[in-house]
Amino acid sequence: MAYSLLTFEDPVTGTERAGLESAGLILPLTADNLDLPGDEPVSVENIIEHWDKAEAQLDRLAASAGTGSPGWRARSEITLRAPLRPRQILQAGANYRKHVIDLAVAHRDGEGTDEEIRERTAVVMDKRAAEGTPYFFIGLPTAMASATDDLILPGYSQTHDWELEVAAVIGQRAFRVTPEEALDYVFGYTMVNDITTRELVFRKDMPAIGSDWFRSKNAPGFLPTGPVVLPAKFVEDPQDLMVTLRLNGDIMQQESTADMIFTVAQLVSHASAQMPLLPGDLILTGSPSGNGAHWGRMLRDGDVMEGQITGLGTQLIHCKDEVAR
Template identity: 80%
Template sequence: MAGAEPVAYSLITFTDPNTGEPRTGLETGGQVLPLTDANLDLPGDGSITMQAVIEHWDKAEPQLDLLAEQSTTEQSSDAPSWLNSEELTVLAPLQPRQVLQAGANYRQHVIDLAVAHRDGGGTEEEIRARITATMDRRAEGTPYFFIGLPTAMASATEDLVLPSYSKTHDWELELAAVIGKRAFRVSPEEALDHVFGYTMVNDITTRELVFRKDMPAIGSDWFRAKNAPGFLPTGPLVLPAKFVEDPQDLMVTLRLNGETMQKESTADMIFTVAQLISHASQQMPLLPGDLILTGSPSGNGAHWGRMLRDGDVMEGTITGLGTQLVHCRDEVAP
C-alpha cells in the first residue's frame, strides 16, 4: 500500500540448525530468514555475513526492505523458509575490528562515582551538588575513551564464567553504535550518517583490577579489568539506524535475578552518540563494523555494594534491541 510504514527488522547471527555453521539472518516479527546469495545479491564472493551487509548497505537495504515486507504476506510453497527465532541459538551479531569504549558518560553515574570515592571531600549532599554543577562544563570538553578487545565478546545468551582470581566482577549495560562507513574527523552533525545500527553490550568489569596499586601514577588498567573471555556479551541483534528515531531516547534496563539494578534513559548521557563518534574519529578512523560503546548508566554493582556471584542471572534490555539473558557461574579450577 502506497505510503505504508516500512516493516521494521533487525539482523542477527545464529547457528544454522542443519550445518552448525554461523549464518546471518533477517529477523522480524519473531521470524528469521537466513540470508543467502539466492535472496540477497551483494558484491564479493557470495558469502552473506553481517560485515558484508554493513559494507554494502546501499545495495542490501532495498533488498532487505522487500524481504521484510514479504514476511507479512502469504508465501508460496517455493518461497524461502522462515525460522522461528525462539528455536535458534544466537551468536554475537558481528565481529568488529575495533571496539572503542566511553567511560563515565552518564551524569547520574558520574555523580554516584564521586560520592563513592568522596571526591573532594564533604558530605554526600555537598559532593552531589558540586559534581552536578560540573556536568555542563564537562560536556564542553572531551570524552574519556579506552580500547576493548573483540576477543572478549560473547553472545547475548552465553554463560558468563566469573574468573576465579577475583570476587569483584560487575555489570554495566550499554548502548553500542555500529559504524556503517569509514568515519575520520567527522563533525557531530555528520556523525550519525556513519552509523549502520545499534546493539546492546554488557561491559563486565573486575573492579579490584581497575586501578594498579603497584603503579598508582599510571592510573586505570582497563586491559586486565575488562577483557577476560565473555566480558562483552553483545546482541542479540543489530537494529538498523533507520529504525531508531532518536538514540538519545532509549531506555537501558538491567535486572539481576529479577530485581531492577539499572534503569535510565540514554538522554542522561553527557556526550551524545553523535558527539562520541565525532570525538573518537578525530584520533582514529572508525571502520565499518566497529563498535562504539557509549557508557553505562548508574546502578552497577559498585553502586549497590553487590558484585556478581555464581548462579546470578542478568536480564538486559534496551528499547528495540531485544533481550540479553546471561547466567553467571564460577570458574572451575583445572
C-alpha cells in the same frame, strides 16, 4: 516494517550465518535471497559494507514476515552468536551524568555532605559537557559473546560487575567527521554488557599509571553483545532509549540515554578525530548508574542478568563461577 540483523549458528555445519529478524521471526540470509557484490558468504559485516545494495532487498524480505512465505523460522529454532565481529571496539567511560555523580559520592572525593558532593560534581559534569572531551579506551573483540552465552566468572576475583550500555555500529569509514554529520556514519545500534573486574581497574603496584582496562574488562565472554543490530533508520533518536538491567528479576539499572554527557553523535565525532572508524566497528557509549559497585553487590554463581534496551531485544545471561563449576 522494522527489522534487525543477527548472526546464528548453522545447526548442520556449526558455522556462523546471517539472519533477518522481523515480526518475531528469523529468515536465514543467503546468496539465494540477498544479492550482494562479491563471492563472500552473506554476513552482517558485508551487509553493512554494501548497505546501498542490501537495504531495498531487506525491506522487501522483511515485508514478507508472517505472511506464510517460506524460510522464516521461530527464534527458538536458532542458536544465537554475537551479531557481528568488529575490527575495532572503542569504549566511552564515565559518560552518564548520574553515574558519575553516584561514583563521586561513593568514593567521597571531597569534603561535605552527600548533597554537597552531588552539587559540586554536577557543576563539573556541566563544564565537562560544555568544554571537555569523551574518555575512550580500547576493547578486544575476543571478549565478545552472544546475548545468551553463559558468563564464566574468573576465579581470580570476586568483584565482577555489570554495565549494560548502547553501542553504535559504524556503517562507513569515518575520519574526522563533525558532530553534525556523525550520525550519517552510524549504521545502527546494538546492546552490550561491559563486564568489569573492579579490583583490577586500578594498578596497586603502579598507581601513577592509573586504570588498567586490559585486565579488568577483556576476559573471555566479558562483552555479551546483541542479540541484534537494529539499523539506524528505525531509531528515531539515540538519545531517547531506555537502558534496563535486571539481576535475578530486580531492576539494577534503568536510565534513559538522555542522561549521556556526550551524545552518540559527539562520541563518534571525537573518536574519529584520532583514528579512522571502519564499517562494523563498535562505539560503546558508557554505562548508566546502577552497576554492582553502586549497590555493593557483585556477580555470583547462579545469577541471571536480563538486559533490555529500547528496540534492541533482550539479553539473558547466566553467571557461572569458574571455580565452583
